[in-house]
Amino acid sequence: MTPLIAAHGLTRTLNETVPVTLVDNVSLSIGAREFVAITGPSGSGKSSLLYLLGLLDRPTAGTLAIAGRDTEPMDEDERAALRLATMGFVFQFHFLLPEFSARDNVEIPMRRLGRLGRADMRERAAALLASLGLADHLDKRPDQLSGGQRQRVAVARALANDPPLILADEPTGSLDSRSSEQVFDILTELVRGRGKTVVAVTHDLAMAERTDRRIHLVDGRISSDEGGRGAGPPG
Template structure:
């Protein structure tokens, strides 16, 4: 299995009169096509680790490679480019822009990357929404959608540039059981059918038990890293 993420000694400390350690000495490798759950009690560093892996925060110490590329010392423009090309983000709250339509929200990452024509972006956004059961909602605004629909639009936006890696921070945390199951099924299908790598922070232990690998944190450290054996 080809490594997509390689972390060594990853540490994040918030400077203060009494420094706060969010993540401490984490080393792990995540390969292409893995579905990984990050679990742990509140305040254990789950989201902090995800933000480090997604280049949304900078480690105090340690090394991080994404797709074999060392990210240490990269400038903000270079990191933004990696996020656009390689990473897709889904958060607990969808963060769709209310002034834009569903289609326009999905096309924002494509416009920023600048690889596709206007026609190709429209085709891509249409295909993504059709795949997620939202074909009739292209021209609606986020407030016209249900919570589950908005989260599916957020997934479509994360996939806009066809990234190999999707990072999800409590993607079902604000949803009821029916919509949670729909979003989980979408993420699972990304791994099983499209070979994506998905890393999901979740407090839902039932969901975590259905994911191929579970990394458990306590006080910013990995205490368990389990992959069920098949057969």
């Protein structure tokens, strides 16, 4: 089966007076329905690697295929189209548009993709929010929601176009312990119940241990790649 992500020799170097290598010769393969945690000390290249895998940055060297498609020859429009159709993003800070309601924020990726009509977009956004326990908050703005609720809106937005791949950068980093647990449970359900692949950068080692697989980075390189003991792909 073609892996969802196939990276070979990914390297990202900043061309400064003294070159700085953020990601150093990383090769990995991630399949469907995996819950993968990327761990490592601060400055180890975790977020830099995630941004390369999410086509938010280009590697200095190496190759990256997403769902069997080589991304190296793609121009920025092609990369954006692939990203929009196959990936959803959840960041430490939700990045919701403050003037829009929860439902309007979730509709934004659908509007950009352009596959659904207005009524269908609104219905899908409402259904996604309801599935995450936010049925009574569709018309509230981000400043009317708690931190955990805002992050659940961000998850709904990531799911808007039904992508196979969810990339999360410290998704529980700004939340209290109860909200962190709720968001982790949601990410687990995306793998178990919805068949998604989730790749999450995290400092939370307890969370990482509950995923299928933990990739540990040190100085931009993979120092270990081992299975967790938690979510597990659905049978």
